[in-house]
Amino acid sequence: xxxxxxxxxxxxxxDARQFFALTKAFLLSDLxxxxxxxxxxxxxxxxxxxxxxxxGQCLTLSAIASLVxxxxxxxFFFSFVNLSLAVVVxxxxxxxxxxxxxxxxxxxxxxxxxxxSPRTYTAARFANLLLYVAMMFLALTIQPAIVGIGLRDxxxxxxxxxxxxxxxxxxxxxxxxxxxxxxxxxxETLEGWKTVLAWTQIILILVAGYGAQMMFRDKxxxxxVWGAFPPEWIEYLPTTWLARFVEQASITPxxxxxxxxGLMLLFTAVCLAVTVRCVAFLYKSMQPLTVQxxxxxxxxxxxxxLAFGAGHPLARGPEQRVGFWLCGKLLWRDGNLRMRSLLPxxxxxxxxxxxxxxxxxxxxxxxxxxxxxxxxILAVYLIALSVPHLIYxxxxxxxxxAAWLLRCAxxxxxxxxxxxxxxxxxxxxxxxxxxxxxxxxxxxxxxPAAALLHASLAWLLSxxxxxxxxxxxxxxxPFSRAPxxxxxxxxxxxxxxxxxxxxxxxALHYFFAASIFFWIVSFVVALLLMIPLLKKADHRFRKLxxxxx
Amino acid sequence: MIEVVNLVKTFGSxxxxxxxxxxxxxxxxxxxxxxxxxxxxxxxxxxxxxxRPTSGEVRICGHDLLTEPLEVKRRIGYVPETAAMYSGLTxxxxxxxVAELYHIDREQAADKIRxxxxxxxxxxxxxxxxxxxxxxxxxxxxxxxxxxxxxxVLIFDEPLxxxxxxxxxxxxxxxxGLIDQGKTVLYCSHILDVVERLCSRVIVxxxxxxxxxxxxxxxxxxTPKGSLEAVFQELTRLSPEIERDAAMVSGQxxxxxxxxxxxxxxx
Numbered sequence: 001x002x003x004x005x006x007x008x009x010x011x012x013x014x015d016a017r018q019f020f021a022l023t024k025a026f027l028l029s030d031l032x033x034x035x036x037x038x039x040x041x042x043x044x045x046x047x048x049x050x051x052x053x054x055x056g057q058c059l060t061l062s063a064i065a066s067l068v069x070x071x072x073x074x075x076f077f078f079s080f081v082n083l084s085l086a087v088v089v090x091x092x093x094x095x096x097x098x099x100x101x102x103x104x105x106x107x108x109x110x111x112x113x114x115x116x117s118p119r120t121y122t123a124a125r126f127a128n129l130l131l132y133v134a135m136m137f138l139a140l141t142i143q144p145a146i147v148g149i150g151l152r153d154x155x156x157x158x159x160x161x162x163x164x165x166x167x168x169x170x171x172x173x174x175x176x177x178x179x180x181x182x183x184x185x186x187x188e189t190l191e192g193w194k195t196v197l198a199w200t201q202i203i204l205i206l207v208a209g210y211g212a213q214m215m216f217r218d219k220x221x222x223x224x225v226w227g228a229f230p231p232e233w234i235e236y237l238p239t240t241w242l243a244r245f246v247e248q249a250s251i252t253p254x255x256x257x258x259x260x261x262g263l264m265l266l267f268t269a270v271c272l273a274v275t276v277r278c279v280a281f282l283y284k285s286m287q288p289l290t291v292q293x294x295x296x297x298x299x300x301x302x303x304x305x306l307a308f309g310a311g312h313p314l315a316r317g318p319e320q321r322v323g324f325w326l327c328g329k330l331l332w333r334d335g336n337l338r339m340r341s342l343l344p345x346x347x348x349x350x351x352x353x354x355x356x357x358x359x360x361x362x363x364x365x366x367x368x369x370x371x372x373x374x375x376x377i378l379a380v381y382l383i384a385l386s387v388p389h390l391i392y393x394x395x396x397x398x399x400x401x402a403a404w405l406l407r408c409a410x411x412x413x414x415x416x417x418x419x420x421x422x423x424x425x426x427x428x429x430x431x432x433x434x435x436x437x438x439x440x441x442x443x444x445x446x447x448p449a450a451a452l453l454h455a456s457l458a459w460l461l462s463x464x465x466x467x468x469x470x471x472x473x474x475x476x477x478p479f480s481r482a483p484x485x486x487x488x489x490x491x492x493x494x495x496x497x498x499x500x501x502x503x504x505x506x507a508l509h510y511f512f513a514a515s516i517f518f519w520i521v522s523f524v525v526a527l528l529l530m531i532p533l534l535k536k537a538d539h540r541f542r543k544l545x546x547x548x549x
Numbered sequence: 550m551i552e553v554v555n556l557v558k559t560f561g562s563x564x565x566x567x568x569x570x571x572x573x574x575x576x577x578x579x580x581x582x583x584x585x586x587x588x589x590x591x592x593x594x595x596x597x598x599x600x601r602p603t604s605g606e607v608r609i610c611g612h613d614l615l616t617e618p619l620e621v622k623r624r625i626g627y628v629p630e631t632a633a634m635y636s637g638l639t640x641x642x643x644x645x646x647v648a649e650l651y652h653i654d655r656e657q658a659a660d661k662i663r664x665x666x667x668x669x670x671x672x673x674x675x676x677x678x679x680x681x682x683x684x685x686x687x688x689x690x691x692x693x694x695x696x697x698x699x700x701x702v703l704i705f706d707e708p709l710x711x712x713x714x715x716x717x718x719x720x721x722x723x724x725x726g727l728i729d730q731g732k733t734v735l736y737c738s739h740i741l742d743v744v745e746r747l748c749s750r751v752i753v754x755x756x757x758x759x760x761x762x763x764x765x766x767x768x769x770x771x772t773p774k775g776s777l778e779a780v781f782q783e784l785t786r787l788s789p790e791i792e793r794d795a796a797m798v799s800g801q802x803x804x805x806x807x808x809x810x811x812x813x814x815x816x
């Protein structure tokens with residue numbers, strides 16, 4: 001088998017020996033670098049890679065979509081939703097987690113001087129990526145392929161037809177993402193583009209969130225009707241074409257469906273070949289590149305200290321100032337960090353956007369229709385729940401080696417670093433969000449008091465969640481660990497526990513929003529919670545500082 | 550002053566330091582030598598507060614590292630082996646960050662930063678992001694960051710990495726000046742002739758133990774060749790089997806044993 005593969009690789013101009021050695025090295029370094037312990041601080045013996053959380057997410061998403069749609073919709077709509085979900089999820093995951101698998105700029109330093117042809121390098125990197133994509137593809141595809149066999153209007157050929165369609169969709173999407181990223185990797189404005197990518201990702205998740213909430217909230221068979229008589233624009237989507245193929249091929253394969261299936265495979269092979277060629281070309285062209293010199297003069301009078309602008313009064317003490325300033329600078333300048341950190345922020349944005357788009361953004365203080373107030377209430381708690389993810393992700397940074405400076409420094413209050421980061425997140429991200437939320441609520445409800453109360457509660461709960469994250473979720477000092485592939489999902493158990501708490505609070509919010517006592521109790525409880533959380537976080541950070549601080 | 554008593558460090562079943570003892574006095578530069586894996590960097594990391602010792606006592610300027618870590622860290626300037634810095638910051642920003650961490654008055658820090666950058670001829674590169682600086686420039690920024698808070702104790706781990714001849718000379722003069730000011734310097738390097746010229750005393754570590762701790766002059770006079778290289782070779786010699794294998798690989802005859810008249814000590 002190996003000999004046959006080696007001959008095939010050699011025929012393609014790939015050095016088989018180098019290919020196997022590189023593939024093994026890439027996979028080993030990835031898997032060894034992804035220990036669950038590294039991302040979550042648990043024992044090294046628990047070798048559960050965060051990658052498996054990504055696969056778990058894919059399995060959960062596809063299971064929910066398949067089961068919710070089962071026996072409710074026709075084969076076309078079932079396939080369309082599941083294929084769209086698979087394509088969106090695989091694209092976002094490659095964007096966030098595996099963007100450097102194919103063309104890692106650090107490889108140039110290590111492999112650049114070696115006699116490795118661009119084609120061999122690219123083939124090895126693709127084999128590396130193939131493992132991750134194959135795992136995600138299977139996790140996203142197997143359940144719909146099995147569940148779909150039981151649909152009303154399908155036949156025995158559903159599973160192979162669906163597998164082929166999903167394979168085509170996922171492969172082509174991966175190629176598109178890789179080509180896009182590789183092209184940007186060669187650009188001088190890569191950092192700027194990464195922000196665009198981060199927000200593209202958020203919009204993609206928003207679209208997925210839209211579909212998900214429709215499924216759960218559809219009481220009048222609107223979903224079935226929409227699926228049976230879809231709007232015209234849907235015909236322009238590639239996943240619609242794939243779903244139409246599944247619809248036709250699932251009962252009895254005809255000559256035309258077999259031909260289309262063959263063409264789909266051919267198209268996928270061409271896409272993969274083009275992508276491999278383009279990446280190989282880009283790798284070759286990147287080799288003589290040098291680092292771009294960026295001048296960033298400090299503001300007059302700030303040399304010797306850290307400039308904060310409007311955030312200055314917030315950061316107390318040198319530790320907080322350092323945490324606040326570093327967080328602001330690194331988030332602003334490091335596109336990867338921004339991409340990883342902003343991901344959880346997509347959910348509250350999706351909830352608000354969808355609620356407004358679908359006219360379900362009523363004032364929970366005056367309206368008790370669950371269909372009208374669920375999303376605005378959800379948005380309040382999702383804003384707060386995005387904070388633990390944000391703060392968790394700020395532990396990981398490409399410049400993690402530089403954290404020796406923080407460990408060597410005479411930190412009187414190590415928690416100050418964490419609080420500085422939390423304050424930066426609150427100042428730069430959460431406060432503008434809450435202000436925007438208040439503005440939207442005021443516009444929609446016309447009730448300044450209700451808008452202010454909801455935004456204030458979101459802001460206060462964000463603080464509670466930030467302190468809870470500093471205590472429970474943060475595995476090390478800020479920016480002190482290398483980013484892990486699959487690690488941006490964060491500590492799952494902590495997220496689940498905090499989400500459960502927030503949802504209980506949200507339920508009380510729904511029932512008692514009209515009562516002033518709910519608001520008084522909520523604010524008081526949130527403030528009181530901060531006291532023990534701050535103490536716990538302080539204790540945790542003293543331990544993280546190695547007991548030497 | 551650095552006082553190390555019975556310092557032990559184990560990593561799982563590996564013992565990196567086997568109860569070492571030494572003292573470095575103010576106004577004295579002590580070289581720390583040893584082959585790869587001897588425990589030099591571990592010792593320096595413990596002194597810098599980066600690694601917690603398994604047992605033993607470390608006192609810096611009279612303060613115990615374990616019970617008064619902040620007092621110790623305030624008094625130490627550390628230059629690590631690798632120039633790991635936040636590459637997205639500029640040299641000015643990085644040094645300002647260090648000033649903040651060490652609670653230096655802003656105006657004083659600004660003056661010191663300007664002086665250090667001028668001294669290392671980095672003024673023009675001060676507003677460039679660190680990822681755009683050359684290796685030598687980064688090393689200069691790193692050294693500047695260790696000197697910024699005017700520490701009493703300086704710990705250098707391969708400080709000349711990447712420095713050109715002029716910068717290395719500047720650095721040497723700087724260290725000589727620091728010694729004259731009464732600072733305590735612990736200098737770890739593989740460049741033996743710099744250690745020979747700069748350090749009045751030398752400690753040689755081998756397999757986590759101190760195998761020599763004496764005045765440089767005494768060590769030099771103990772070998773016919775009169776060089777630290779010969780001292781180092783004698784004290785940290787490989788086993789005859791490994792030497793023979795190494796010689797076979799390089800196609801040369803095994804290196805002859807130098808005379809064994811050196812002052813040795815254990816632990």
